[in-house]
Amino acid sequence: MAKTGFKSVDEYIATQPDDMQAILQRVRGAIRKALPGAEEVISYQIPTYRLHGGYVIYFAGWKHHYSLYPATDDLVAAFKDELAPYKVNKGTIRFPVAQPVPAKLIERIAKFRAKEAAERARAKPATSKKR
Numbered sequence: 001m002a003k004t005g006f007k008s009v010d011e012y013i014a015t016q017p018d019d020m021q022a023i024l025q026r027v028r029g030a031i032r033k034a035l036p037g038a039e040e041v042i043s044y045q046i047p048t049y050r051l052h053g054g055y056v057i058y059f060a061g062w063k064h065h066y067s068l069y070p071a072t073d074d075l076v077a078a079f080k081d082e083l084a085p086y087k088v089n090k091g092t093i094r095f096p097v098a099q100p101v102p103a104k105l106i107e108r109i110a111k112f113r114a115k116e117a118a119e120r121a122r123a124k125p126a127t128s129k130k131r
Contacts, residue, residue: 006045008040008042009028009042013025013061016061020061020066020097023066023097023101024061024066027059027066028047028059029103030106031049031057034106034107034108034110034111034114035049035056035110035111038056044058046060047059049110051117051118052114052118052121054121055117056110056113057109057113057114064096064097065094066094066097067092067093068093069092071083071092072116079109082105
């Protein structure tokens, strides 16, 4: 994946190997189903979804896995049992390409992140008024 400067999620996915393209389309579909009002953009050169004026969730394809970001401490705690089979560290959830895409889990993670983003957005105006 040497190409950078992606203009769209379609362009990003198109640069991936065929098997990864299918996986990333499933991940994308799960996120879009969970966040129907989210804006789909590229940030940090990977697919990203924005709501409430902020970034909610990112995903990326790699050689042997695909990842969701950010895996906040609250998210990891809330999904502890369901995330046990996957590698989770440094704000990243890694899903192996050799296993089926856990679409329902990804949907729930996206909704959880949207809730976190909404709480951040609500807290921001209150914080800025104190200045």
